[in-house]
Each structure stands twice: as structure tokens, then as C-alpha cells.
Amino acid sequence: MKKEAAASGWCRRCRRWHSLDHGDSLVQARRLIECLRQMGTLAGDGAMDARLATDYLFAADGGKMFGVLVAADSQGREVTLQAFSGQYNGLFAVPGWSPPLFPAEEYQRLAAEADVRIKSLEAQITSLTASDSRRASLAEERRALSRALMPRLHGLYQLQNMRGETASIFDAWARPGGIPTGAGDCCAPKLLCQAARQGLTPLGICEFFFGDGGQGIEARRHLGIYAACAAKCQPLLGFLLCGLDAAKARP
Ligand SMILES: [Zn+2]
Ligand SMILES: [Zn+2]
Numbered sequence: 287m288k289k290e291a292a293a294s295g296w297c298r299r300c301r302r303w304h305s306l307d308h309g310d311s312l313v314q315a316r317r318l319i320e321c322l323r324q325m326g327t328l329a330g331d332g333a334m335d336a337r338l339a340t341d342y343l344f345a346a347d348g349g350k351m352f353g354v355l356v357a358a359d360s361q362g363r364e365v366t367l368q369a370f371s372g373q374y375n376g377l378f379a380v381p382g383w384s385p386p387l388f389p390a391e392e393y394q395r396l397a398a399e400a401d402v403r404i405k406s407l408e409a410q411i412t413s414l415t416a417s418d419s420r421r422a423s424l425a426e427e428r429r430a431l432s433r434a435l436m437p438r439l440h441g442l443y444q445l446q447n448m449r450g451e452t453a454s455i456f457d458a459w460a461r462p463g464g465i466p467t468g469a470g471d472c473c474a475p476k477l478l479c480q481a482a483r484q485g486l487t488p489l490g491i492c493e494f495f496f497g498d499g500g501q502g503i504e505a506r507r508h509l510g511i512y513a514a515c516a517a518k519c520q521p522l523l524g525f526l527l528c529g530l531d532a533a534k535a536r537p
Contacts, residue, residue, distance in 0.1 A: 295523025295526070318368055447527070
């Protein structure tokens with residue numbers, strides 16, 4: 287494994303690690319940081335959407351990872367993509383930012399449906415006494431619904447790599463055991479999929495934290511630069527980076 291790589295993962299197909307370094311992306315990351323600081327919003331066109339303001343990142347533990355990817359288009363021109371991890375203030379899709387790996391409306395519909403059913407079960411459970419025989423089966427039904435939701439949501443994810451192949455998150459995942467909540471939502475998978483969809487060849491990637499990082503050992507530092515995470519990203523990066531070396535070698 288390349289410790290210094292900004293993004294790396296084991297590829298089951300090639301039986302080796304694929305990786306991508308920072309390259310020129312640090313310059314673009316600094317540019318984005320300046321932009322966020324000066325504009326105070328994610329809206330690149332100066333649109334006044336309060337949901338895109340950066341203030342909320344400075345509430346306690348409110349910070350977020352951002353990422354930039356520098357790539358070359360088919361003419362050899364440099365293109366920069368940007369992404370935020372997960373949702374931004376409840377928004378999955380923001381113009382000018384790499385989209386999620388799933389159709390956002392479908393995802394929100396599934397999540398909302400499950401939420402309604404779980405809340406209704408919870409209301410029924412609290413209305414019963416502990417000795418009521420129905421209570422245990424309702425509690426089990428609620429747990430089963432919660433357990434089933436993430437795999438259903440993950441079923442909506444579609445990944446694309448540098449070979450032009452597409453895969454479900456289940457097929458791309460290269461580690462034994464379950465797929466954790468949040469896998470596929472970080473900046474690196476969003477950026478690499480967006481580059482693959484647009485036929486771009488990635489040259490460098492950089493992820494940084496912006497805002498309040500909270501307390502404790504898991505705390506992240508404002509403006510700190512971090513490699514793609516081991517828990518949620520590495521098991522997808524082998525697939526996502528597969529074919530990159532060949533793409534870079536093409537004239
Ligand atoms: Zn990650
Ligand atoms: Zn490979």
C-alpha cells in the first residue's frame with residue numbers, strides 16, 4: 287500500500303493497489319478554500335441560497351470534508367472538479383459540485399417512506415405496555431426495517447471507473463463484511479465517478495476539512511488535508527482507480 291497517496295485501494299481484478307497522488311490539486315484546493323472563505327457560500331454564481339452558506343460549517347462539530355480533483359480532458363486541457371462529502375445542509379445536488387452516486391430523488395423517496403413506517407411503528411410501540419405481547423414483534427419489525435434500509439439505499443448507487451465499466455456498490459466493494467453507512471458518499475468516490483462519466487483522466491486529488499471539527503480523537507482540523515478514508519473509501523478505490531494508469535499513458 288502506498289501510504290503517501292491521496293487516494294488508494296486494492297483492486298481485485300488487477301490484484302494490486304491503485305493510487306492517485308495530490309499532483310496539482312493542492313493549488314486548486316487552496317483556490318477553493320479562498321473562494322469559500324471570501325464568498326461564504328457554495329454557490330459559485332453568487333446566488334443567494336441561504337442553505338449554501340458556509341456559516342453552518344462552523345457550528346459545533348458542523349465541519350465537512352471537501353475535495354478537488356484535477357484532470358485532463360480528451361484535448362489535454364486541465365479541468366478541476368469539486369465535491370463536498372455527503373449532503374450539504376440537506377442538499378444532495380448543488381450546481382457546480384459533483385453529484386452523488388445515486389439518483390437523489392429516488393434515494394430521498396426510499397428514505398422518507400422508511401422513516402414514515404419506522405415512526406408509525408415507534409408510536410405503536412410506545413402506546414403499548416412492556417407486558418403487551420405484540421410489543422416485541424413490533425420492535426423486531428422496526429429493527430428489521432432499519433437494517434434493510436441501508437442495503438436498499440446502497441442498491442441505488444452506481445459507480446463508474448477509468449475503464450468505462452459500471453458497477454453496483456456491492457460489486458465494487460473489495461473488503462469482506464458489510465458496507466458501512468456513508469460508503470460512497472465521500473468526496474473521492476464522487477469526484478472519480480464524475481471524472482469517469484465526463485471522460486476525464488484524473489491527475490491529482492486532494493481532500494480537506496473545512497469548519498468545526500469537534501472534540502476528541504476523531505476530531506478533524508479546519509483546513510487539514512486528509513487522504514481518502516480507510517473505512518469507507520479504500521474498499522471502493524481499487525475499482526474506481528482501475529484503468530487510470532492506462533488512461534494516463536494514452537497520448
Ligand atoms: Zn471516505
Ligand atoms: Zn485494477
